[in-house]
Amino acid sequence: MRPFQVENQVFGELRQAYLFADADDEQLTRLCVGMQILELPQGTALFHHGQPANRFFFVRAGQVKLFRVSPDGHEKIIEIIRAGQTFAEAVMFMGEQARYPVNCEAIEDTRLLAFDQKKFLQVLEQSHEISFGMLAAMSRRLHMLVNQIDSLTLQNATYRLVMYLLEEAPREARPGADLELTTPKSALASRLAIQPETFSRLLAKLRDQGLIEVHGPHIILRNLQGLRELVYVPAAEPPRLG
């Protein structure tokens, strides 16, 4: 038995991972049966592609890489796993015949918690409450991430469009001057690799901020300085639309 305080700290760390986010202390105690603490010095392999996937892992400190090696020996990193994240849990849920689809190696000195697949799945089979809690936490996290991707995509699209518009504007343009560009929207969206739906949302946001006007194939730049501020980032905050 470990002293209570250590458990408490481990529980706090585990709740950073979406898998454990909703579990209370009693549920975590059950999920941690058979859990082992591992120290993985930098450069050490944890598992290899094709080995039986009988454990999954939580990173307490340090980081590991998941990678494949091509036939010609070239290494392709699939994912970097950092403190607070779990890995190989998707494989674990795929059953007892599952094998690790990648290699894993510590890229720093890394401290891990290792969970035994069989024991972990047994606990889930015995408790719908724990399983549903996990599904709830994962659903919430998924929606959050999709939202975040949406907003990052819009940010990237903003940079590309605004950079393009500023490049098209003559250098000697007076501050405050209106500039009319004849740029069919559909051609512009395609050239800048922005999805039509994202492009429409972006134009609407820039218009709502008083930065541009759109009339058919004409885009009028109403506020060059405002557009420049969107991409030049003089402040300590990343630029965000709306």
Added chain:
Amino acid sequence: MRPFQVENQVFGELRQAYLFADADDEQLTRLCVGMQILELPQGTALFHHGQPANRFFFVRAGQVKLFRVSPDGHEKIIEIIRAGQTFAEAVMFMGEQARYPVNCEAIEDTRLLAFDQKKFLQVLEQSHEISFGMLAAMSRRLHMLVNQIDSLTLQNATYRLVMYLLEEAPREARPGADLELTTPKSALASRLAIQPETFSRLLAKLRDQGLIEVHGPHIILRNLQGLRELVYVPAAEPPRLG
């Protein structure tokens, strides 16, 4: 009974959603017991904040908004749900006392599938295979989204850093000229709102591409044209590092 072909098409659509991605036809047949087809004309409310969350939904076509209304009547959109996505499933997993935390309204003519909470959870309680399949699919999707956010964050950080470096470079700089900027890295990262870890990865990538060199507080711009190409996006592809 609906004809088999319709079922088949619905199954194909459902597998776009992470919740159903791993389910085979037999499992989907069980999960769809009690499922209803809804048509929601644009502007129609589907549920209100505080109502019992006894159903969750899959969007077949159109889109809905999830939103809250502040005490002063201002509407705040939490999420837009598009075709191929589920919503309110996180609430459903939270049990029978759960209530919708948001309002939902169709922002286009929308076709939905509605799943009954009780019947759906009963199927999961009866089949660990289905539950674990869902957990596996959700884990995989979560890792994929985290990767995607990582790469989008790096893209955004690239824009901000490269824009800054180009702004600092004198306009009359010759193509091919080296330019040395005295810019402490830590100050720069903080000013551009880039996490130290992301900043290091970014500098390493730009260095590996032969675009910059970094010597202590000095950043040398080795390839101005290459840096410009990273942010000006003349091609049809979005700029990507590495």
